Each structure stands twice: as structure tokens, then as C-alpha cells.
Amino acid sequence: MISPNGPSRLSDPAIALPAGRPGRxxxxxxxxxxxxxxxxxxxxxxxxxxxxxxxxxxxxGFNVMxxxxxxxxxxxxxxxHGTGPWGDLVRAALAAEGIGLLRPPDPSRDTGFDVALVxxxxxxxxxTSLGAESAAEPGSWDTVPVGSGxxxxxxxxxxxxxxxxxxxxxxxxxxxxxxLLFVDPGPLVAQIPPEVxxxxxxxxxxxSANAREAALLTGVTAHEAAPRLLARTARANVLVxxxxxxxxxxxxxxxxxxxxxxxxxxxxAxxxxxAxxxxxAxxxxxARDTAxxxxxxxxxxxxxxxxxxxxxxxxxGDAHAGVFLAALADxxxxxxxxxxxxxxxxxxxxxxxxxTSPDRAELNAWLARR
Numbered sequence: 001m002i003s004p005n006g007p008s009r010l011s012d013p014a015i016a017l018p019a020g021r022p023g024r025x026x027x028x029x030x031x032x033x034x035x036x037x038x039x040x041x042x043x044x045x046x047x048x049x050x051x052x053x054x055x056x057x058x059x060x061g062f063n064v065m066x067x068x069x070x071x072x073x074x075x076x077x078x079x080x081h082g083t084g085p086w087g088d089l090v091r092a093a094l095a096a097e098g099i100g101l102l103r104p105p106d107p108s109r110d111t112g113f114d115v116a117l118v119x120x121x122x123x124x125x126x127x128t129s130l131g132a133e134s135a136a137e138p139g140s141w142d143t144v145p146v147g148s149g150x151x152x153x154x155x156x157x158x159x160x161x162x163x164x165x166x167x168x169x170x171x172x173x174x175x176x177x178x179x180l181l182f183v184d185p186g187p188l189v190a191q192i193p194p195e196v197x198x199x200x201x202x203x204x205x206x207x208s209a210n211a212r213e214a215a216l217l218t219g220v221t222a223h224e225a226a227p228r229l230l231a232r233t234a235r236a237n238v239l240v241x242x243x244x245x246x247x248x249x250x251x252x253x254x255x256x257x258x259x260x261x262x263x264x265x266x267x268x269a270x271x272x273x274x275a276x277x278x279x280x281a282x283x284x285x286x287a288r289d290t291a292x293x294x295x296x297x298x299x300x301x302x303x304x305x306x307x308x309x310x311x312x313x314x315x316x317g318d319a320h321a322g323v324f325l326a327a328l329a330d331x332x333x334x335x336x337x338x339x340x341x342x343x344x345x346x347x348x349x350x351x352x353x354x355x356t357s358p359d360r361a362e363l364n365a366w367l368a369r370r
Contacts, residue, residue: 022151022180022329024074025322026102026144028168029061029155030133031079031094033086033113034354036314041119058093059354060114060133063315064153067322067344067357069097073329078102078144079158082132084110090133093355102144106132122310122349126187128157136164141171148178151325154204156186156213159196166196173199180328182206183236184321190216201233208239208321226250226300237334238300239324241317246305246342249335301335305342306370310349312356319348319357343367 037051061079069075077094081087083105090111094101112131118124135141146152154172159165175181183204185192201207207229211222218228222240226248229238238250323344327337340363347366348356358366 021149021331022073022325023149024076025065025068025151025153025325025329026076026078026146027061027065027099027153028078028141028144028158028172029064029153030112030130030157031058031062031065031077031081031090032060032111032128032131032133033057033089034059034314035113035115036118036354037115038118038352042117042125055353056089057354058090059116059315060157061153061155061318062090062093063318063355063357064322065094065099066097066355067319067348068326069099069322070357070359071323071326071330071363072360073322073326075099076102078141080106080111080132080135080140082106082110082112083108086111086113087132103135103140108132116314116354118312118314122313124312124314130161134158134161134164135168136161138167140164141168144171146175146179148176151180151182151329153182153184153321153325154200155184156189156192156197159185159200160188160192165192169196169200173203175203180205182208182321182325184208184317185213185217187213189213201236204233204236206239207233207236208241208317208324210241210317211243214240223248223300239320239338240300241320241345242305243313243316244305244307244310244346246303247320247338248300248302249338250300251334303335303338303342306346308346308350312352313349315354315356316345316349318354320345322357323363340367 034057036057037054039049039051043049065075065077077099080103081090087105087110109132111133112129114126114128116124116126152172152175154168158168172181181204183200183206209217214222214225214229217232218225220228222242226238226240227250230250230252235252237252240248242248320341324337324341327340332340344357344363347358347363
């Protein structure tokens, strides 16, 4: 049973959000166009097959922004957008969700797109062509206005882009401490140069990866990855998304938190016959403060997801990220925010298309019925 968003507030003093409660989302990712094709299976190399259906929709980072905006979190799009039919589609979709733009259109090129092949079991495979969304001009990220109370989302798609990825990574790694940095390394994580990825991971406050991405980052299984991801970052909490199994949540202990371990006083000794010049009895050992070692293993919390019949998993991780950030903005504790994000992703995969995350009222009503 999953409780509807009531919302439960941050009530556990041992869990403090690293950069506070965000007031808006500045999306430093990529909104592109998805050419969705539903297929009976992947074609063999050099082969061909007929799609059972096809459609053209706005996707990529748009799914995260729409998910957050539908939950009531103000969103600004900081990525690029081009001049051409794909760029026009992206701008229209953003406007329909009430999402603002921080850049003018790029006059020299159009927005990029991907071809998404969706199989009958809802698994999807992408091929992506990058365009204006990557904001390739040197120093173009330095003009993005962010400050205290903002959450900034960065994806691996932006970090892997030739030329612009290093600039985005440098900007993200230098964000002020009061900005909450949320990083999703994405399916191309193994292709991001370490000199770009590592400083971003060191700076980020939340790292969210699916099971495959977590394994690529750590070399171990998804269930073993969360503690290693904590160790690879300097200040981040970690989400490892497990698809229909929900997610794993690993919370970093607050810096300097110590555990008071009382040492009991020794039992009084029997009263012996007096001895000449008895030695003074030692003082009882005082209580001592101990703090966990920085590399001590952390047991992640498994947060299950509602059981549903999935028809299309496209955008499930995006729905999870957007709703999770909006739930943090509502003041939910991280575990409660993850439960709400799990539910939104579960509801999203019961619908066809990429941007199928529910709005606040719909998600509340769906949870209340479960």
C-alpha cells in the first residue's frame, strides 16, 4: 500500500537535503524529438521489418520537465533549441506545459531527434542525432542564471556531446553549494570522458541511475552499486532505479554526525580487607563519540513500486526524476519522494508515449485508490 501525497514533510532530523528544498527546476539538459516506432522485435543487422505503429513526439529532457511541471514545480529550460520543424515542435510542447525558455533559437541548425524502437515487452532502443539542444558555443552555459533555491538537472546526453559536453561539465561542477545539482548519467555513461564526468559526480547532490547505468559506473550489480556510488561522489545521495522493482535509496550520513556510545561504569568491587597504601580506583571510562568511517558500507533502502502492466517504458526514468524533484520541493523526505516517483513512473508505463507522467491531482487520486 502506497500512501497518497499528503504531503509528509521533512520530519527526520537525521536526513538533511544537501542543498535545501528547491524552489524551481533549471533544466540543463536536452529536449529533442522522438520518432517512435513500435516493432515486433529488433531487426537483424542488415535487415528490415515493418513497424506496427509510428508517431513523432517531443521527448528527451522534455519528459523530465513535463513531469516536474505537472506536479507544480516551476521549470525553466536552459538547453538549446533550433530553427526548423523539430525546434518548432519542442517550443510548442514546452509552452503547452508552461515551461519557460532561457535561450533564443539557434539560427544555424535545428533541434536534434532520435529514433526509438519499442518492442512488445515495452523495452526500447534508441539511436540519437544531436542538434542545437547541445548548446555548443564556448561559454554559453556561463550566462545561465542559477542561484540559491534552484535545482539544476544535468544528463549524460549533455556531458557526452562532442565539444559542448566539457563546457557543460565545467559549469555544472562549479555550481554554488546552495544549488541542488541532480545528475542522471543516462545510457551513454560509459562514453562520457572521465575528465568530464568525475568533477560533475564529485559536485552533485543527487545521482540517479538505472540498473544498467549503475553497473557501468561501478562494475558491480545494481543492488551492490549504491554504496559504491556514494563512495565515488563527495556529497551526493544516490537513487538506483530498478524498473518494476522500484528503486534503491542510499542517503549519505550528514557531515560530522557522531553517534554517542555510552560505556557502562564497572560494577562495584566487593569490600576487601584494607591493604596498606591502596591504589586509587580508576575513574570510569567516559562516554565517547564515534563517527562512521567515510568509506563505511551503507545499506540502501529498497523502495518498491506499484505493480502494473507496462505497455511502454519510454520516459519512465524521466518521470521518476521529475516527480522526485517536485516531491522534494513539496518538502517530502527523500524516501517519501522516491515512493511518489516510483508511483508516477509505474503509472506512466501503462500508457503509450514518452511524456506520460501524471499531473499532481491524477497521481494523488491514483495513489488513493491503491
